[in-house]
Amino acid sequence: MALSQIILELLKGLGVSVEIFAITLLFSLPLGLLVAFGRMSKNGVVSGLTKAYISIMRGTPLMLQLFVVYYGPYYLCHIKLSPTYRNSAVYIGFIINYAAYFAEIYRSGIQSMPVGQYEAADILGYSRVQSFFRIILPQVLKRILPSITNEVITLVKDTSLAFSISVMEMFTKAKALSSSQTSMTPLIVAGVFYYVFNFIVAFLMERIEKKMNYYK
Amino acid sequence: MNLLEMKNVKKSFGDLQVLKDISLTVADGEIVSIIGPSGSGKSTLLRCATLLETMDAGTLKYEDTVVADNASDGRAAYADKETLRKIKQVYGLVFQQFNLFPHWNVLQNVTDAVIHVQKKSREEAEKIGRELLEKMGLADKEKYYPYQLSGGQQQRVAIARALALNPKVLFFDEPTSALDPELTGEVLKVIKSLKDLHIAMVIVTHEMAFARDISDKVIFMADGVIVEEGSPEHVFNSENERMQSFLGRYKNIL
Numbered sequence: 001m002a003l004s005q006i007i008l009e010l011l012k013g014l015g016v017s018v019e020i021f022a023i024t025l026l027f028s029l030p031l032g033l034l035v036a037f038g039r040m041s042k043n044g045v046v047s048g049l050t051k052a053y054i055s056i057m058r059g060t061p062l063m064l065q066l067f068v069v070y071y072g073p074y075y076l077c078h079i080k081l082s083p084t085y086r087n088s089a090v091y092i093g094f095i096i097n098y099a100a101y102f103a104e105i106y107r108s109g110i111q112s113m114p115v116g117q118y119e120a121a122d123i124l125g126y127s128r129v130q131s132f133f134r135i136i137l138p139q140v141l142k143r144i145l146p147s148i149t150n151e152v153i154t155l156v157k158d159t160s161l162a163f164s165i166s167v168m169e170m171f172t173k174a175k176a177l178s179s180s181q182t183s184m185t186p187l188i189v190a191g192v193f194y195y196v197f198n199f200i201v202a203f204l205m206e207r208i209e210k211k212m213n214y215y216k
Numbered sequence: 217m218n219l220l221e222m223k224n225v226k227k228s229f230g231d232l233q234v235l236k237d238i239s240l241t242v243a244d245g246e247i248v249s250i251i252g253p254s255g256s257g258k259s260t261l262l263r264c265a266t267l268l269e270t271m272d273a274g275t276l277k278y279e280d281t282v283v284a285d286n287a288s289d290g291r292a293a294y295a296d297k298e299t300l301r302k303i304k305q306v307y308g309l310v311f312q313q314f315n316l317f318p319h320w321n322v323l324q325n326v327t328d329a330v331i332h333v334q335k336k337s338r339e340e341a342e343k344i345g346r347e348l349l350e351k352m353g354l355a356d357k358e359k360y361y362p363y364q365l366s367g368g369q370q371q372r373v374a375i376a377r378a379l380a381l382n383p384k385v386l387f388f389d390e391p392t393s394a395l396d397p398e399l400t401g402e403v404l405k406v407i408k409s410l411k412d413l414h415i416a417m418v419i420v421t422h423e424m425a426f427a428r429d430i431s432d433k434v435i436f437m438a439d440g441v442i443v444e445e446g447s448p449e450h451v452f453n454s455e456n457e458r459m460q461s462f463l464g465r466y467k468n469i470l
Contacts, residue, residue: 114315116311116313116315117315117317119268119311119315120311120315120316120317122267122268122304123266123268123304123307123308123309123378124304124308124329124333124377124378124381125301125304125305125329125333125334125381126329126332126333127301130332130333134328134332135317135319138319139318139319142319214361215318215319215361215362215363216318216361216363
């Protein structure tokens with residue numbers, strides 16, 4: 001198999017990887033904020049439940065979580081889902097896992113805000129929702145951006161875990177090609193692709209960080 | 217009618233009773249200074265008046281709106297949310313640490329609440345904002361971010377931000393305590409210049425000469441009670457022992 005063919009095949013897989021990456025971010029970033037609110041809730045039941053959820057998501061392997069999401073409906077409830085559920089399972093697994101990590105990042109950012117910002121907003125008559133979205137959150141985002149960057153880079157590499165439930169993303173393809181061709185080349189090419197992917201992610205995040213540096 | 221009326225205010229933090237039984241009235245346009253040693257409860261009193269703290273007991277009234285009153289169990293009961301939200305339009309507060317919003321430039325700091333809380337047009341808000349910045353001597357700074365300004369300039373922006381909402385009474389919580397003497401002077405000068413606006417001011421301060429010169433009424437607090445109050449002449453010439461020992465340290469500058 002010519003190198004160009006390997007590259008072509010892997011690019012198709014890369015498309016799937018990028019999809020997992022984008023959909024996970026799109027949903028887990030806002031969901032994480034919601035979870036962070038739950039975690040900081042004064043309601044003991046809500047904060048207890050979210051705390052347990054975060055603890056489980058962070059304390060067990062993502063690969064195992066993917067298995068549970070994919071096979072769980074059948075083994076636990078005898079619900080037979082169509083094979084296309086495979087992709088949904090990956091999205092669900094990634095989103096609920098990353099939301100838990102993002103929640104803790106949001107929480108650390110929100111709790112690091114000086115109380116004077118809340119008090120000033122309160123005195124000026126802003127509602128709680130207004131002061132959060134106009135005053136607190138923009139500053140929190142700037143503070144947590146380096147931690148978010150870390151997670152996003154990890155996510156790029158984690159998409160390869162979709163291999164465990166046979167989703168045809170880049171790593172699954174590379175592994176299959178490597179076996180059928182008895183060659184390292186597909187794995188090396190995939191490695192280069194992951195690296196370039198992350199290089200671009202890091203570059204973009206740095207740009208955003210610089211953009212937010214207009215104030216201290 | 218009094219603009220602000222606080223009666224028999226009590227407040228404790230755990231076992232520490234910070235306000236023991238404080239009553240205070242502020243008339244329309246009146247300038248009141250509150251002086252006293254650190255830990256005497258001055259700031260807590262201001263924070264109770266501005267609803268940043270809740271009183272344990274006592275009454276709080278702005279004009280004819282009762283914000284809090286003693287319930288049958290003797291503890292202060294606060295009015296409904298809507299009343300509390302509305303009452304915030306009556307007063308403003310200038311903090312010791314300025315508490316400007318660092319992600320907004322000077323003009324936005326001054327105008328944002330005018331636009332998003334008072335729902336005035338951007339055009340009108342910016343007109344109000346620019347006039348106030350001019351009055352504060354900051355006309356050329358509207359595009360600056362707080363971190364680019366000196367402490368004195370930041371505090372003047374904070375004063376403009378509070379004034380932009382057109383309060384009837386403006387509270388100052390040690391407005392110059394975070395500033396060096398040079399910057400203190402410029403901020404005190406600005407506060408003095410607010411006299412022509414005829415809004416009431418309640419100023420917690422350690423600047424004795426300033427308090428004497430600007431105030432209609434001076435209140436001396438110690439250990440959670442008002443020890444002496446009245447005209448500046450009366451308070452600063454008081455024979456009260458506690459007052460004398462406190463003022464002793466300032467005698468040379470008065």
